[in-house]
Amino acid sequence: xxxxxxxxxxxxxxxxxxxxxxxxxxxxxQYEVCAYAYDRKNPRLPYVTEKELLSLIxxxxxxxxxxxxxxxxxxxxxxxxxxxPIIFRYHNITPPKFFDPYSENHYYSCMVGQKQTKQLQKxxxxxxxxxxxxxxxxxLIYLSxxxxxxxxxFAPGRLEDWGNTTPDAGxxxxxxxxxxxxxxFVGRVVPNKGYHTMLEVLYYYVKQYGPKVKLRVIGKKDExxxxxxxxxxxxxxxxxxxxxxxFTGEVTDATLSAYYQxxxxxxxxxxxxxxxxxxxxxxxxxxPVIALDASAVPETLGKDQMILSKDPKxxxxxxxxxxxxxxxxxxxxxTLVAQGHKNYQERFTLEKISEDFLAAFHDCIAPK
Amino acid sequence: MEYSxxxxxxxxxxxxxxxxxxxxxxxxxxxxPIFLKHPWxxxxxxxxxxxIRAIRHIPVIGDFLVFCNHLRKRGLKA
Numbered sequence: 001x002x003x004x005x006x007x008x009x010x011x012x013x014x015x016x017x018x019x020x021x022x023x024x025x026x027x028x029x030q031y032e033v034c035a036y037a038y039d040r041k042n043p044r045l046p047y048v049t050e051k052e053l054l055s056l057i058x059x060x061x062x063x064x065x066x067x068x069x070x071x072x073x074x075x076x077x078x079x080x081x082x083x084x085p086i087i088f089r090y091h092n093i094t095p096p097k098f099f100d101p102y103s104e105n106h107y108y109s110c111m112v113g114q115k116q117t118k119q120l121q122k123x124x125x126x127x128x129x130x131x132x133x134x135x136x137x138x139x140l141i142y143l144s145x146x147x148x149x150x151x152x153x154f155a156p157g158r159l160e161d162w163g164n165t166t167p168d169a170g171x172x173x174x175x176x177x178x179x180x181x182x183x184x185f186v187g188r189v190v191p192n193k194g195y196h197t198m199l200e201v202l203y204y205y206v207k208q209y210g211p212k213v214k215l216r217v218i219g220k221k222d223e224x225x226x227x228x229x230x231x232x233x234x235x236x237x238x239x240x241x242x243x244x245x246x247f248t249g250e251v252t253d254a255t256l257s258a259y260y261q262x263x264x265x266x267x268x269x270x271x272x273x274x275x276x277x278x279x280x281x282x283x284x285x286x287x288p289v290i291a292l293d294a295s296a297v298p299e300t301l302g303k304d305q306m307i308l309s310k311d312p313k314x315x316x317x318x319x320x321x322x323x324x325x326x327x328x329x330x331x332x333x334x335t336l337v338a339q340g341h342k343n344y345q346e347r348f349t350l351e352k353i354s355e356d357f358l359a360a361f362h363d364c365i366a367p368k
Numbered sequence: 369m370e371y372s373x374x375x376x377x378x379x380x381x382x383x384x385x386x387x388x389x390x391x392x393x394x395x396x397x398x399x400x401p402i403f404l405k406h407p408w409x410x411x412x413x414x415x416x417x418x419x420i421r422a423i424r425h426i427p428v429i430g431d432f433l434v435f436c437n438h439l440r441k442r443g444l445k446a
Contacts, residue, residue, distance in 0.1 A: 073418065073421055074421075077421060096404075097404065100402060101399045101402040104402075107410075108413065111410055112410075112414050115414065204385070208384070231399070304371040313385045318378050321378050321381055332374040335370070335371065336374070
């Protein structure tokens with residue numbers, strides 16, 4: 001049996017790319033695996049051409065793992081030509097409402113992406129779906145329970161590689177020298193990440209506890225979402241928190257590692273996540289997380305973690321309570337870090353994810 | 369410290385916030401939704417796209433679509 005992994009774009013460092021590469025590495029130990037993508041940005045993967053793909057998927061003994069995270073009509077057309085079984089790996093699609101009114105194209109592609117999720121379930125009624133979270137599984141309304149499996153994204157498993165990178169000394173010094181609370185957020189500047197809430201949290205924090213606080217945002221701005229970027233910048237000025245925010249853009253592993261290790265708290269008020277990799281990374285590095293009770297984030301964070309409703313004042317208080325107990329033995333900070341680390345060890349090591357994935361994979365391919 | 373104790377501490381500290389404007393006071397309105405107001409437009413775009421994709425592999429129709437696209441691009445350039 002040959003396994004063909006498909007996705008429109010295969011890049012080395014994005015969320016889906018970080019799931020695809022370790023999955024291929026794992027399956028390659030037992031099967032012959034190849035990859036098919038329209039946009040091949042990761043040179044490490046064993047790609048096949050469209051002609052080779054058509055010949056492979058015509059053989060009923062082979063198997064397709066189709067990663068569904070975007071609207072890819074040509075991918076769906078290729079699946080219709082397949083005679084071999086299909087497993088869908090579902091990463092979720094951001095609801096279009098977040099992009100209204102900032103970008104018509106983003107709105108449209110999310111809308112049709114969600115339509116395609118339903119379409120794929122109807123067109124391939126026997127296929128199994130492996131979701132990254134239970135939250136994602138809620139979208140699979142046309143399938144029976146035995147067709148749905150939940151296995152976390154492989155991305156946290158890669159921490160065992162890049163997590164040991166020596167942290168950037170310059171960033172370490174900058175954060176240590178700052179006489180205030182270092183808050184971290186990792187995520188692109190897009191509407192579903194909750195930037196408007198984050199700015200309000202910062203506003204209340206400054207009002208109540210003073211200006212000695214810095215929110216460092218690691219993630220690039222999307223040039224096709226300029227209207228949203230403008231909205232965020234205007235809001236920063238309105239709330240008078242421009243001095244308290246630093247946008248770093250994309251960073252290297254060494255820089256990211258330094259931010260995770262030297263920050264005081266991670267704030268995640270994202271309103272839609274199909275999994276949320278950064279909160280697991282924070283748990284790995286021993287950084288307490290304060291998050292919004294929305295989408296897959298609480299599920300990913302695990303039990304006894306700081307999950308709050310959308311009340312910016314309360315979130316600001318939580319930041320203060322957690323950050324101020326950093327050097328207090330047995331305090332809030334230590335409790336959250338210990339619980340977070342336990343969550344990572346029990347659920348997200350590469351060994352555990354690989355084990356869960358193989359169990360689900362073998363269940364999918366077992367004759368029924 | 370137990371998790372419940374952390375939550376209690378937050379609740380106690382939260383009470384000190386009474387003198388700061390409420391969330392509604394600092395709220396600026398986000399821009400009005402635009403696209404949600406006319407979903408039919410996107411339905412048409414979606415089904416039109418799928419229909420074209422479904423028939424473009426038929427030789428004569430495929431060639432005709434390529435020709436139409438060529439004309440459209442020339443038109444846009446002009």
